[in-house]
Amino acid sequence: MIPALACIALPLLSGCSDYVRDAPKLPSLVAHQAAYNGKTVSVTGRVKRLDEWASKTGLPEELFTICEGSTCIRVYMRTHSAIHDGELVTVRGTYYQTYRFGRYTFHNEIEGTEVLPRE
Numbered sequence: 789m790i791p792a793l794a795c796i797a798l799p800l801l802s803g804c805s806d807y808v809r810d811a812p813k814l815p816s817l818v819a820h821q822a823a824y825n826g827k828t829v830s831v832t833g834r835v836k837r838l839d840e841w842a843s844k845t846g847l848p849e850e851l852f853t854i855c856e857g858s859t860c861i862r863v864y865m866r867t868h869s870a871i872h873d874g875e876l877v878t879v880r881g882t883y884y885q886t887y888r889f890g891r892y893t894f895h896n897e898i899e900g901t902e903v904l905p906r907e
Contacts, residue, residue, distance in 0.1 A: 810827055810830065811830040811831070812824065812829060813831070814854070814861060815859045817829065817861065818896065821885040821896065822885060824885075825884065826882065828882055828883075830878055830880045831854060831856075831861070831879055832854075832876070832877070832879075832906060833876070834856070834877075835853070835854060835871050835873055835875050835876075836874075837852055837853045837873070838873050848867050848868040849865065850865050850869065851863070851864050851865075854879055854898075863879050863881070863899075864894075864898070865901075876906040878903070878904045878906055879902075879903050880901055880903075880904075881898045881899050882898065882899050882901075883897075884897050
């Protein structure tokens with residue numbers, strides 16, 4: 789996989805088009821949820837309500853909300869990242885309008901694969 793910075797610096801590379809194309813603003817993502825459902829997106833906002841824990845098997849997990857203005861979306865990650873509440877970050881991951889896991893149903897959530905500090 790080509791790193792994100794290479795995609796921004798060299799947008800003509802064939803592997804970068806998806807990364808560059810799906811970088812919506814949070815209000816646009818929330819307003820057009822069906823259009824982004826199941827797609828990899830990159831969004832930027834401030835971290836709120838960071839919660840980190842270890843799963844029953846001992847693997848790290850975290851859940852937080854990322855907000856831009858009054859628009860917020862939940863982010864779930866299968867790792868602990870070096871972020872804190874109030875920090876401006878960019879999150880990359882798969883967006884799900886509705887995600888079912890066993891008996892649980894989650895709405896309007898990104899399953900994050902990477903978090904990059906912006907400040």
